[in-house]
Amino acid sequence: MVVRVWVAVVLAVGVCSGCAGGGPSTRSAAPAAGVVAVDAAQPVQSAAPVTWHAPARPHGAGAYLMARLRRPLHTRFGPVQAKTQFDGPVWVPVLSHRGPQAKLLVPLKPYGRAVRADLGSLALRWSRIRVMVDLADSRLTILRGSRSLGAFPIGQGTPLTPTPTGRFFVTDRLQFGFGSPYFPFALGLSAHQTHLAPTWIGGDQIAIHPGPMGHVSNGCIHVGPAAIRVLRHIAPLGTYVIVRR
Numbered sequence: 001m002v003v004r005v006w007v008a009v010v011l012a013v014g015v016c017s018g019c020a021g022g023g024p025s026t027r028s029a030a031p032a033a034g035v036v037a038v039d040a041a042q043p044v045q046s047a048a049p050v051t052w053h054a055p056a057r058p059h060g061a062g063a064y065l066m067a068r069l070r071r072p073l074h075t076r077f078g079p080v081q082a083k084t085q086f087d088g089p090v091w092v093p094v095l096s097h098r099g100p101q102a103k104l105l106v107p108l109k110p111y112g113r114a115v116r117a118d119l120g121s122l123a124l125r126w127s128r129i130r131v132m133v134d135l136a137d138s139r140l141t142i143l144r145g146s147r148s149l150g151a152f153p154i155g156q157g158t159p160l161t162p163t164p165t166g167r168f169f170v171t172d173r174l175q176f177g178f179g180s181p182y183f184p185f186a187l188g189l190s191a192h193q194t195h196l197a198p199t200w201i202g203g204d205q206i207a208i209h210p211g212p213m214g215h216v217s218n219g220c221i222h223v224g225p226a227a228i229r230v231l232r233h234i235a236p237l238g239t240y241v242i243v244r245r
Contacts (some may be wrong), residue, residue, distance in 0.1 A: 038071030065094035066238035091238030
């Protein structure tokens, strides 16, 4: 059972670039009230700085480590804050590690960066969940290891505002109230749109959220209620999201 701690925040900017369609807009973006959902989907183990060991690896294929930043991480590309823009914790995937020396995928604009870090001061947990987005087939597939938990149709960016491709991860889990265009739930990603229309003021972060199908967004990935239900239940912070064309 996923344990959720709900911390109320008001979104000062749009969670993503694709929530009002793909065309230019001169309208002001209406503020949307959101709630940050902080997951503790699996037992978390804090690694001791001297005697280090990873938490026990789960059974089954496809498991990968996630690490939570306890303090800002300083890299040659710039600092990575320990809190998101919505004041949630920052969980990142561990790309590889040898003992406590690791390579992390961190949320530096526009598409994330691989940086080296010491896992000895970070909280760790394992996951087997991946989200695969195939833009050519307009389909999102949720995997646990090699097993599909469901495949769902998607909406995506227009030719002028295409959905970015690459290896990303979930940075934010946000719950929205009835009446919000994002109702009831959205996953913020580590991807950012670099082809926004000059008149768009809704932010550049890419997200997975409810919306119409087709090539209609400013880059966000739209899904229907069935996909939202599964993602809300099973995709914790730090979950890999692979977007390919």
